[in-house]
Amino acid sequence: MTTESAQPARVYQLIADKIENAVLSGELKPGDRLPSERELVQQxxxxxxxxxxxxxxxxxNHLVKSRLGDRRGPVVLPLTSHSLRKALTRLTSVNAVGLQALLQFRMIIDSAAVVLAAQYRTDSDLLEMERANARMRASVELGYEEFSQADFDFxxxxxxxxxxxxxxxxxxxVRGSVLGLIEQxxxxxxxxxxxxQSSIRHHTEVLDAVRAGDGGHAAWLTRDGLYWYYFDYLDPADRPGLRALADEVRPL
Structure with missing residues (x-):
């Protein structure tokens, strides 16, 4: 009995799941190719x-990419944040997750990232951060959309x-979800x-702390900066919880 005759309504999903599991387990790596359509039919x-x-x-789901006219199998793509972003977007669309929860999550994620970046960053990383910050300054006159892309890159x-x-x-x-929620x-x-302008000053301070290897100060700047950047867009009842989370890493 073939897989198709066993579950005709869901067989394509079973095949997709098997291939996805092979990607997530590392059996298939970015740049690898899947078998051709004909080979998958036989398999x-x-x-x-x-x-x-x-x-x-x-x-x-941004796991593979087929090229028009290419008879070889689809190529496996590097993992991206697409699936997680999609899940967060669904949660916000049904009001299961709001701005407060997204910012709490972002405070934790971003502050952890700067602590480790202060420890592991290379000269090349610092140069890229400086260039992204320069693009932010240059894009102020071009409008918020251009600026937010440079900010995202930083x-x-x-x-x-x-x-x-x-x-x-x-x-x-989470950054994409927050922006999608309140950009307009x-x-x-x-x-x-x-x-x-406030964001540029903040990013410059964070960059200086990362360059100095001061992860604790960078984490405080990150959480405190997020709190004040989004202060006016928060429900007043949600502010104390965000403030407490920011103050958790306040330097003594």
Missing amino acids: YGVSRPTVREALRVLES HRIVARSSKNPLLELSGEA RIVDSGDSYALM
């Missing part, structure tokens, strides 16, 4: 449309400098210019 004993649907699922570089891929992926996901509110508020 799983299913029809070509079923294989194509499984590949569509894998592509939508945090991504810091997280990558922590040498912990889980912090990097989680940080990207920031733009509509008319205060975006002041926020951008």
